[in-house]
Amino acid sequence: MLVVTTGVALLFLVLPIVAVFLRVPLSDLLSALGSSAALDAIRVTAETIAFAMVLILVFGTPAAYWISSRRGAVRDVVVTLVELPLVLPPAVAGIGLLVAFGRAGLLGGTVDALGIDIAFTKVAVILAVTFVASPFFVRTAVAAFEAVDPTLPAAARTLGAGPGRVFFRVMLPLAKGGLGAGAALAFARGLGEFGATIMFAGSLQGVTQTLSLAIYEQFDVDFNVALAISALLIVVSAVVLLSVKLMTRWHSGSGSLILSAPSSRQRN
């Protein structure tokens, strides 16, 4: 029974992925990847996700460190806020970004006055990707900091290291496996970002049209291009997931990493 249900589940999950590669010959997929729509989308996605990842790492790492050092109600509230974009439907993220940063939104006028043009620019794509992908990093990073043996930073402090030195010389090196895994997960989620982007940033080839948006547009323009981009995203996502597995195995010696609340991560 167990074998059968597992088999059914696996088949169900694998079939759509395999089907993408079987619909047309591989050579057709490769030549479709050379179309201008696909190439532009690759460039736009690479640029926007690179910026988003910088934002996520620069702001997310200290935030995760701070959260990992707290207990109690404040921490619960902060963690909940950070996790919200993780469970919110992307459409809600899109609406939220529009009414916050849109031209007629809460901060729209302020941002305009600063001379920053967000509407329909790459900035909008970066904001959307950062919003939906950052929780994946922060959650994993909190767990990574908490997994560090607390006697190590304590020892560093008794030896006279300041908080900055403890963070950079002790905590960061010890947590880097988990941080890398979190970054990879955020990257994978950001790569697939669709709903918030199309609502908030629009879709224009070469400017705001990321790979996911290009699939959506090419779906009824040139189906092969849509297939080819899908195949590319499958390959990249698989590589990312696999590297997460390797990273966590490498650094902690434990098995695979699953997104779960830090406190429930127990070793037997």
Next chain:
Amino acid sequence: MRNRFAAVFAIALVAASSLAPSAGAHRQADPLTIYAAASLTEVFSSFDRAQRYNFAGSNALETQIRNGAPADVFASAAPLNTQRLFQARMVEKPVTFTSNRLVLIVPRSNPAGIHSVYDLKRKPVKLVIAGAAVPVGGYTRTVLRKMGLTSVLSKVVSQESDVKAVTGKVALGQADAGFVYATDARPVRTQVSVIRIPAWAQPRIRYEIAVVSRSSHKAAARAWVKKILSPRGQRALRNAGFLPIPKASR
């Protein structure tokens, strides 16, 4: 443990089967599934609440039907999409059932100060249109060509997947201007101002409707198409701002 797995599996199967349409029973009362151009959203859903609708860009609907979507009727904003499916024998012979005209809409606050279509060329503007494969996107390009304004295409900041997405971006004030059907401006008239496009620059807009070949409710689907072509259906369309069937295509 195994028993519990079996129980969960059985429950899942029962749940899945209850979600599947029950074949045979109540065929008469089954609502039709109507795939219709996004611009028909308001008029179709208020004209006949008893049916199920899927509103989207006609090009997206064409692709869905081509890939076996369970539609009974397809109402397209351009003949191209229905005719392609007709040639592939995936729909019955399409008929023209209404027409429309294009307008330019700007947010009420009009941040870019657009007062005529020609202002699009003279002023910096964030213009939103539909993609070239979407009927309204094709009509938009025709208008710009007729008015000698194709250079304006360089000011397009987003190509949307259907006319409602264009309307929404302008109504929200996110975009400065957008080309939509006159009928799409109506539901958002408190949020946008409408700039007319001269008659000589209007594209020939024809909406076509057809019964989908693999529909299992063909008789009901044909009757529904007749209802749209009937005086009552035509009146509903005209009341929503659609134009009568162009004479040449009767």
